[in-house]
Amino acid sequence: xxxxxxxxxxxxxxxxxxxxxxxxxxxxxxxxxxxxxxxxxxxxxxxxxxxxxxxxxxxxxxxxxxxxxxxxxxxxxxxxxxxxxxxxxxxxxxxxxxxxxxxxxxxxxxxxxxxxxxxxxxxxxxxxxxxxxxxxxxxxxxxxxxxxxxxxxxxxxxxxxxxxxxxxxxxxxxxxxxxxxxxxxxxxxxxxx
Amino acid sequence: xxxxxxxxxxxxxxxxxxxxxxxxxxxxxxxxxxxxxxxxxxxxxxxxxxxxxxxxxxxxxxxxxxxxxxxxxxxxxxxxxxxxxxxxxxxxxxxxxxxxxxxxxxxxxxxxxxxxxxxxxxxxxxxxxxxxxxxxxxxxxxxxxxxxxxxxxxxxxxxxxxxxxxxxxxxxxxxxxxxxxxxxxx
Amino acid sequence: xxxxxxxxxxxxxxxxxxxxxxxxxxxxxxxxxxxxxxxxxxxxxxxxxxxxxxxxxxxxxxxxxxxxxxxxxxxxxxxxxxxxxxxxxxxxxxxxxxxxxxxxxxxxxxxxxxxxxxxxxxxxxxxxxxxxxxxxxxxxxxxxxxxxx
Numbered sequence: 001x002x003x004x005x006x007x008x009x010x011x012x013x014x015x016x017x018x019x020x021x022x023x024x025x026x027x028x029x030x031x032x033x034x035x036x037x038x039x040x041x042x043x044x045x046x047x048x049x050x051x052x053x054x055x056x057x058x059x060x061x062x063x064x065x066x067x068x069x070x071x072x073x074x075x076x077x078x079x080x081x082x083x084x085x086x087x088x089x090x091x092x093x094x095x096x097x098x099x100x101x102x103x104x105x106x107x108x109x110x111x112x113x114x115x116x117x118x119x120x121x122x123x124x125x126x127x128x129x130x131x132x133x134x135x136x137x138x139x140x141x142x143x144x145x146x147x148x149x150x151x152x153x154x155x156x157x158x159x160x161x162x163x164x165x166x167x168x169x170x171x172x173x174x175x176x177x178x179x180x181x182x183x184x185x186x187x188x189x190x191x192x193x
Numbered sequence: 194x195x196x197x198x199x200x201x202x203x204x205x206x207x208x209x210x211x212x213x214x215x216x217x218x219x220x221x222x223x224x225x226x227x228x229x230x231x232x233x234x235x236x237x238x239x240x241x242x243x244x245x246x247x248x249x250x251x252x253x254x255x256x257x258x259x260x261x262x263x264x265x266x267x268x269x270x271x272x273x274x275x276x277x278x279x280x281x282x283x284x285x286x287x288x289x290x291x292x293x294x295x296x297x298x299x300x301x302x303x304x305x306x307x308x309x310x311x312x313x314x315x316x317x318x319x320x321x322x323x324x325x326x327x328x329x330x331x332x333x334x335x336x337x338x339x340x341x342x343x344x345x346x347x348x349x350x351x352x353x354x355x356x357x358x359x360x361x362x363x364x365x366x367x368x369x370x371x372x373x374x375x376x377x378x379x
Numbered sequence: 380x381x382x383x384x385x386x387x388x389x390x391x392x393x394x395x396x397x398x399x400x401x402x403x404x405x406x407x408x409x410x411x412x413x414x415x416x417x418x419x420x421x422x423x424x425x426x427x428x429x430x431x432x433x434x435x436x437x438x439x440x441x442x443x444x445x446x447x448x449x450x451x452x453x454x455x456x457x458x459x460x461x462x463x464x465x466x467x468x469x470x471x472x473x474x475x476x477x478x479x480x481x482x483x484x485x486x487x488x489x490x491x492x493x494x495x496x497x498x499x500x501x502x503x504x505x506x507x508x509x510x511x512x513x514x515x516x517x518x519x520x521x522x523x524x525x526x527x528x
Contacts, residue, residue, distance in 0.1 A: 003416035038445030102298035158418035270458035
């Protein structure tokens with residue numbers, strides 16, 4: 001199982017908002033465990049909400065990362081609020097709309113809307129809002145308590161890896177991350193915060 | 194690279210500008226004309242509350258407390274009645290370090306002012322050897338804290354210098370003091 | 380790679396009316412494939428996997444044999460905070476207090492995850508995550524399109 005919970009970025013307004021989509025496909029392993037048949041019911045594949053939260057976290061994380069020149073290790077630190085009203089099933093497409101709410105030195109916050117697009121035989125499937133996910137991110141290089149815990153982290157920005165660089169490049173975004181580059185206050189990034 | 198544009202059936206009415214797979218060279222430029230999705234804008238906490246536009250001098254302490262209460266209920270998932278002026282953020286309301294940033298962001302939105310890092314909550318107190326020695330806040334440390342944090346009541350810390358006491362002195366009242374002072378200074 | 384985040388149930392204390400308390404363990408093993416992406420060179424349990432571990436623990440208490448007509452899923456999460464990173468070789472000790480299901484079959488839960496190091500004493504284990512969440516029956520809209528045969 002790869003850890004990539006968005007498939008394509010469809011809109012990016014730098015420093016403001018990002019929209020990404022994720023297809024729900026029977027090719028994905030976790031759907032066969034969530035849920036398998038039991039003695040009492042048939043198999044019931046549904047997209048786990050935890051992975052929908054991750055899809056929004058990756059959308060918001062890339063938005064925040066892009067806004068800071070991919071010089072920070074942007075990690076999810078708090079799910080302020082997450083609500084999902086309906087499930088997504090194989091064949092559906094999820095659309096994540098993340099809006100940057102606050103951006104400070106130690107971290108950032110995003111508001112998010114989750115939409116469901118069900119495929120139809122003719123024409124375009126309509127997008128229906130099915131959830132809201134509000135998140136907070138910390139910049140790991142700047143988190144005093146993490147350093148205090150004696151946790152050694154590599155210098156390079158492992159958060160925005162090759163997988164994200166590929167995602168952004170194939171979505172048409174040219175100023176994506178450069179995997180292997182250092183991050184944090186010590187790194188010479190040359191961008192304005 | 195084959196197809197360049199996202200198919201219309203996924204774009205829907207509210208997405209606005211889509212990004213071609215091969216844009217013009219250079220950065221994606223901000224689409225300033227686009228409004229934010231209506232839901233997201235409406236959902237900023239405090240967006241509907243009385244703001245500074247109505248005049249900072251007009252906000253009574255009671256009104257400030259009301260806004261602060263809404264911020265804390267939102268950030269800490271506590272009940273309205275838990276948020277009294279004396280309630281400590283860490284002890285009584287269960288705030289942790291990530292919540293401090295959340296509270297700071299939400300106060301900025303509710304009151305429409307900017308909070309600098311370290312302005313609201315004492316940062317890295319325990320790590321600084323000039324402020325804390327052998328688990329106790331030094332005189333110099335106490336003086337620095339008082340100077341930087343006029344909104345905090347340090348009486349309890351004067352009596353008991355244990356650095357763990359710092360958690361006890363951050364109360365809801367502290368936040369109300371901060372907002373009051375910040376609004377008056379504007 | 381399986382989507383199973385309860386490796387062992389340590390304690391199960393059913394309450395009256397269907398809620399109760401459950402304590403489980405989720406080991407973090409370098410064998411878990413997704414760690415290769417999260418993150419390259421610095422594998423840590425993703426925060427949402429801590430949430431999933433708490434969700435699965437709650438489900439294990441509420442519907443251990445999958446007898447409900449519709450599975451219980453996570454519907455809501457609030458104030459879910461991450462305090463510590465959990466690495467391969469370490470474990471997450473999950474404790475969930477599960478409320479009684481209401482008339483709609485929804486249960487309010489509070490969960491905590493503690494970072495356990497090998498040979499470590501659970502009493503000293505620091506908090507890795509905590510939050511409130513709601514379990515509810517899955518909601519699927521009837522499909523408009525013709526289902527697969």
